[in-house]
Amino acid sequence: MTIPLATRMHGMTTTAIRRALDRPLRADTISLAGGLPAPETFPVDEYRAALHRRLTDTPVDALAYGSTEGCVELRTAIAELIPRAAAGPDRLLVTNGSQQGLDLVARLLLDPGAGVVVENPSYLGALETFRQYQPRVYPLASDAEGLLPAALSEALRRDRGPGGPNRLRMLYLVPTFANPTGAVTSRRRRLEILEVCERHRLPIVEDDAYGSLRYDDVDGAGDAETFAALDTSGLVIHLGTFSKMLAPGLRLGWIAAAPELVRPLHHLKERSDLASAGAAQLAVADLLREPGFLAGHLERVRDVYRARRDAMVAACATRLGEAACLRVPGGGFFVWLTTGGLDTARLLHEALAPRDGGPVAFVPGAGFHVGDPPRDTVRLSFSACPPERIAEAVRRLGAVLDLARAE
């Protein structure tokens, strides 16, 4: 007997990313598929010591129910981490990673049929989360500087104009080292987008999962401040996470927004999980307060990823040709490629099959798109592979591409 499920479950299946990651891979596969933080960067000893201290010194604080908004020690530490974006612990809500932040914000803003404006391609995990609430998702065009303000204005004009549904409720952006493209929205473009959103009172959901992972200024966007730091009208809902800078298993992130938005988000989180895990929050708060810990840790983390980014960009240039790599990212985890017309879902099938040189995994780009996607893009992640493995993986990818081109 089938058990009837809620209508929101209709059509909900494993996401394209999960499908790419979950298939059984041969042991000799090199995976450039998952956007996974490198385990070598996890601050294992420091976290163990901090947790041990908390469980020894203040075990009840660590293990009792905590407050829904998150412990004040952690909110204070986050406010100090992002002073221009948060401006105080009362503007912060601690979340179970930024993925919970996306869900809470979607529940806050989206009725069925509400409009969400996104870049195309966008972070698939956000699109899938939004889809639970049956919105209409409008993909907008971008150029090298980011989402086109004219396209945003046009969407808003259509929405508010005669006969328009008047239902656009939020703009979702990953403006710094985007997943999947690695792109950065320029500072000038951020100000233009803010200006359009302010005129129409359209909230901006800024997903800043990778902002702290800048390696250099090769993309020329080193002066791009967060939307939250540039915002003067309380429209920006800023999502952050410790997943990439510390470790994803902590499941700790935050939402920074105007108090009138944080309060209802707090009500939503209470109905969802009461609170995030207290022991982890206190231990992370202690780590962040340790003089020099975060600066030293981030320097080491950035060194690891910079070497991997360099290895991937160099391998792509020599093995795949300069044109294939659409942009050299100054930070984050991803390089975005185009194959010039070859269907990358088919290429993945070939790349995973047993062959001379060994298999390689990646994510075909189509799944990140809204609407009719181009079939010839690829997201490669350099975060979880040492440089020598990256060079070998790109060599394998090059061999698959050569074979497909020769057909």
Ligand code: PMP
């Ligand atoms: N936003 C973006 C852009 C991401 O890439 C990810 C992780 N892949 C998340 C949010 C969610 O991460 P977490 O919940 O671990 O913070």
